[in-house]
Amino acid sequence: MIRSTFSGFTMAQLALSASQRAIDVAGQNLSNVNTTGYTRQRLDLISINPVGASFSSSKFDNKVGQGVMMNGIIQIRDPYLDIQYRNQLAKVGTADATDQILEKIGNIFDETDSKGVRSAFNDIISQLRNIAQLSEAGEESSDALVRSACTVFLNAIHQNATSIDNVIRDVLDELQSSDIKNVNSCIQQILELNTTIKNTQLMGNPALELQDQRNQLLDDLATYLPIQVTYETEGTGSEAVDTLKVTFTDEDKNVHTLISDNKGAEFQLGTTGDGIPVSLKIKDIDSADPVSDIDVTNLMINGVLKGKMDMLNKSEVFDGTETKGIGYYSSMFDTFVNTFATVMNGLNATDNGATAHDLFSTSDGSATFTAANIKISDEWMNGTVTLTRTQETGAGGTENSSAYSNILKMIDELSNKEHDFVVFKGTMISGYDNIQNTQAIERKASSSILSNHLSVLYQIADSKDAVSGVNLDEEVMDMMRYQQSYNAASRLMTTLDQLLDKLINETGVVGR
């Protein structure tokens, strides 16, 4: 085969531009080392092979390649790791949401390092003990002292009740004005990116950076709910474009399509009168027209949305669910308050309970006491009702002004007697302690689950990084490598130039 005179120049030129482009890619990688979600890019090079039959093909005709060709710039990404990563993100999402809410509950009921309901309760017993002594007979103030100890106790209770309400409101607010909006906006942004990526790819650009952005958004979406991401190829050959499909499978194994190419679903949070329970609905893209909303409130498997909604909606034994949500703690607290007030009112009633002298009443007229509605009865406040010190009359009609056996019974009921607190029986204060202890055990579990999930997440992130991350040393090495190859290509060109110089300018000078 006869070699074209200038063919070597093209080879050198291809090598030069390949090296140049490779350095550009290294530069791009270096620049984006700190860009979140950036995937390392690589220049795909192939060697140009001479093809086709030559006119005088013979085994002595040694064919050589014609240089290097840039086949494109590609991303290095392992889709399997993406799936793992997103699944793990959803788990971390649930654990994190649960842990955060439990922390808030802990701030209310955990009196390890502070004084609150427990010390106020103990103070009531101390004040009752002061009455239960003959030496205190006739001290008008002792009734008022018990009452003010009760006032402090009720204040602590009301404060906790308000704090619970605030936690509920905060979580609800986060869900409504941040989480659901984020989820919907993620979906919208992905839809827009889908269109842009498709258009860009149609024009022959792989749109790598846009795909990074989209992957980042998919990761964000995965913290809220478990998603499955699939890619479908539309068209063939140079017109092939990838379209994205994101689905979400609920606990009943129903598959809801969240994103399919340029169509997207929408989430809606429904609240009832005072906020909870909340409901979550999807406007699925597959739904028939008119669009029907699918309720998935209790069908979430994982994710921040599940964590928050479960904590808001569920209260274990109180509603037969399996999660100890905020409702569990507030119901336990209400039970404690109700037991306390009922016992005290019961003991203060006279004539075997026939004549009530209520110390506590409800502010809303309800028959059951809750942490929010309990108050000191108006009668006790204005002195019409006082503590019933004894249920007995004096012997033979004598006065028994300083008898206090009933107070002793109150002390006994408050400090020693066992009461029924739905999930266990115990002394009055253990009804409160149980809330703190349950919270502590749940939070310990949730935080260790969180840290387990996080460490798995970090491992997957490491594996992802091992494939897709940028290593500065590697890029610097690439820079050196391509600099060398650039130099070599330049040398190739000057070598060829010298060869031709010899051929053209210095050959055939005989006779000149």
Next chain:
Amino acid sequence: MRITTNMIRRNYQNNLGSAMSGLEQARRQVETGRRFGSSYEDPSAAARGTVLETRLARNADYTSTVKSIQKWQDTQEDTITQLSSMAKSIGEDYSTAAMNDPTGETGRSAYAQNLRALQKSMIITLNAKYGNAYVMAGSDALNAPFELSADGKVLYRGIDVDSSDPDDQAVLAELSRETAYVDLGYGLTFSGGEVVSSSAFDSAFPGINAVGYGQTEDGTSKNLIVLAGKMADLLDEDVFNTEEYGKLWTQFKEGSSEMSNQLTGIGTKSQLLESSLERLQNENLNIKEQYKGDVGIDEAEAIMNFSWAQYVYNASLKIGTSIFSASLLDFLK
């Protein structure tokens, strides 16, 4: 595995974060002397802590109750001691022999006057108060329990202690059994609505138990004050009835020795209070020790932990500077 720059950075950041939180926890332990700040860090120790806190609060209640009951009981003891010495002096100075006084009627009437004065001071002593409360009044500490009526009757809470009416006797018997239990941590229990007497401390001392009430079979009063009054009456009479006086005096001596028994009883109760106080103080120490074991931290260990955490943190920082300063770039010419 391919190692990337961001992987190193992220892992370093996570580890540095945990080293820092370890340092923070160690610092907090040293500062607060507690092993944990929130119950979730150690749920079982926190649960034991709350139980101990409640027990400590209860212990403080019991201790202050014992102390105040001790003062109350002291007043009761003083009262009975005074009464007892009065009764003793009557027993010694007013024997039948002494009354066969050669000075005759005049001498006896002086004795009678003395006896009446003693009678009054016994009433005053029995109406002793602690704070606003009458200490010998049983369940009616608001009103003076004893009264010497104009016709010489002794009334305990409005009832004639010398009454022969069986109804009155029954009421008096009931009043003498009045109790005022205080919970001093003996395991207060109720049985059929009544306090089980061994489970609490009875702080009541109905005054009639000290000076007696009712009559003997032959109709002699058992009450010391009434007896003193009757003795005075006999002394005032023109003809001294030695036999009758002797009977009263013998009964008086008997009542007086009964009062001594009561005094001994009170003494025993005071000792019980004393030992209760000691027990409560020991318990207080035990609870505090247990609390420290469950919730507190050994200072030396805490400081050592802190130093170690600080060392780890410093080492992490040092490693950080070497991770990020060096890269291939540093070795290029």
